[in-house]
Amino acid sequence: MPAWVFVLVLGAALLPAYVLPAFFRISNESLKVLAVSGCLLAAFAFQPGDYLRRGWFYQGACFACLLVRDTTLIPGFDTARDIHLVRALLAAAANAFGVASCWRFGRAWAVAELPDTDRSRLRAYLAAGGLAVLFGCGSLAIHVRAAVQGDPAAFVSIASQVGDLIGLCLIAPVLPTALALRGGRLAWPWIMLTASFLGWLVYDGFMAATSVFPVSPLLRKTVGESCRAVALIFTLASAIAQRRVTSGELLSASSGSSGSENAPSSQH
Numbered sequence: 001m002p003a004w005v006f007v008l009v010l011g012a013a014l015l016p017a018y019v020l021p022a023f024f025r026i027s028n029e030s031l032k033v034l035a036v037s038g039c040l041l042a043a044f045a046f047q048p049g050d051y052l053r054r055g056w057f058y059q060g061a062c063f064a065c066l067l068v069r070d071t072t073l074i075p076g077f078d079t080a081r082d083i084h085l086v087r088a089l090l091a092a093a094a095n096a097f098g099v100a101s102c103w104r105f106g107r108a109w110a111v112a113e114l115p116d117t118d119r120s121r122l123r124a125y126l127a128a129g130g131l132a133v134l135f136g137c138g139s140l141a142i143h144v145r146a147a148v149q150g151d152p153a154a155f156v157s158i159a160s161q162v163g164d165l166i167g168l169c170l171i172a173p174v175l176p177t178a179l180a181l182r183g184g185r186l187a188w189p190w191i192m193l194t195a196s197f198l199g200w201l202v203y204d205g206f207m208a209a210t211s212v213f214p215v216s217p218l219l220r221k222t223v224g225e226s227c228r229a230v231a232l233i234f235t236l237a238s239a240i241a242q243r244r245v246t247s248g249e250l251l252s253a254s255s256g257s258s259g260s261e262n263a264p265s266s267q268h
Helices: 002-014 020-044 051-071 083-112 118-148 153-171 174-180 185-212 217-262
Strands: none
Touching: 002 020, 002 217, 020 051, 020 217, 051 083, 051 217, 083 153, 118 153, 118 185, 153 185, 185 217
């Protein structure tokens, strides 16, 4: 992750200005393709019917919708009729899939009947609410004001930020149990997934703030793309961690089953 951000900063510093839009676009789309691929790998690590399998499919569908939306940014599409509506609908679909995936993830502990307490869940909700207020509410208000003033692109930002806020709150109940498993591989997918949502909230907050407090376009683009890269990399890392955990469990179960079948009988 630091290496990718370093490349973005280095590219912004050294590349000619006319190359930078393509440079940042390639970085953005490459990471989204990797995120979709990672989510699919995580999903296929589960057996059909497993609870989390569908959650990872939903997460992959979220980024797939964003990839489709990004095709409308290709020169020539901007002049198409109702293109802003199409982008808003694709962003809404992406965030609906994202919320659906977080609902599945947030319910995973209850379905698995792992130990948890009401007090730990309450602390998690309070922490998520505090983070939402810190990173989300101010920038959301800025986007709403822009939408009221007639900016159609603001509706895409609103859909994105609302989805991130809801996703963070749905993931919150997972954290106490995940953190209780510190030192074990089972915790890492959830920690990294939460970090991804925080990365998106920081991205949304920064982009909204710089629309009110102007900074240089190069700084805005570099920092914004770096925040987006961090969020996408954390999503990819969580998917890879999930696949490793699931594949390891399946391998252990398979080895245990084979050992039981091959063990000599103690009965005479």
